[in-house]
Amino acid sequence: MSEKQENKRRYTTVSIPTTLFKKIERRIEGTGFTSVSSYVTYVLREILAEDENGKEPFSKEDEERVKERLRALGYLE
Amino acid sequence: MVNYIVSGLERSGTSMMMQILKMGGMKVAYDDKRPPDEHNPRGYFELEGGKIINRLIDGSFPIEMYDGMVIKVTAYGLRYLPDGYDYKVIYMLRDIDEIMASMSKMLNENLGDEDRRAFENLNKFALKIMRIREDMEYITVNYRDVIEHPRREIEMVNDFLGGVLDVESAVRAVDPALYRNRKENIVKEVNK
Structure with a gap:
């Protein structure tokens, strides 16, 4: 593995309250997330x-419209 | 190993890029669940009949099976690519009016300004996701540039991929006759 790849794969730890960790564990049950780390x-x-000003570049409204079109185009169920 | 991804908005030339990489000698993964049609006469080059995004969302897509291979994951699916892998993404860009015109033909319905804005924002979001994700390297490729200067653009892609392509062969995948929704023609239709 190259040095660049090793750097890309480097992970570190972040502390969060145990109660929050457990809440996240419950939240990700049955979803595509395989761990609390991947969800976080x-x-x-x-x-x-x-966006830098806090505005999402891709709003919930945009997302719903895109999903509707992608379903019609056969790219999403 | 690396997972190679071809991405971009739908109708941005992702199928053409898949053909280029296949002709260039890369291992390209797709199935025959979605057959070619008038909109993509050479095929869609997709997995799961184009519904790979659903399987990425629910975590059931076995991406480890495609290590070292090229798969197509359109823009909306990029955020759902799982952690723990290295990705090299070839992201297709195309004029948004051309994309809207092509989608409108597929849907047999004229898409409006809200659709245009939503897909433009998705495009921006996808580019931002690729910049942020430390496990992704990406290159953007303009659809029209590939049609007009196939060798130059494919050589650029080849550099990004580390020189694995047979460029001579890959260039033959580009068929300008399939570039039907050109912006200048769309403008002419509007002005009629």
Whole structure:
């Protein structure tokens, strides 16, 4: 593995309250998330993807419209 | 190993890029659940009949099976690619008016400004996700540039992929005759 790849795979730990951890564990049951870490990573990326002014570049309304069109086009169930 | 992803909005040239990579000698994964049609005469080059996003969302897509292979995951699915892998993404860009015109033909319905805005925002969001995700490297490729300068663009893609393509062969996958929804023609239709 190259140095660049090793750097990309480097992880660290973040402390969160145990009660929050347990809540997240319950929340991800039955979803595609396989661990609390993967869920927290997903949520943090979504926050970072927000515009600098805090506005989402891809709003819930946009998402619903896209999903409706993708279903009609055969790309989503 | 690396998972290679071809992405972009629907109708942005993702199927063409899949053909280019296949002709160039890469292992390209797709199934025959969604047959070619008038909108994609050479086929869609998709897994799960195009509904791979649903399986990424529910965590049931076995991405580990496609290590070192190319799969197509359109823009909305990028955020659902699982952690723990390295991704190299070829992201197709195309004029939004051309994409809307092509989608409108597929749906037999004229898409409006709200649709246009939603897909433009999805495009921006997908680009941002790729910038943020530390497990993704990506390159953007413009559909029209590939049609007009196939060798130049495919050589650029080949550099990104580490020189694995047979460029001579890959160039033959580009068929300008399939570039039907051109912006200049859309404008002409509006002005009629």
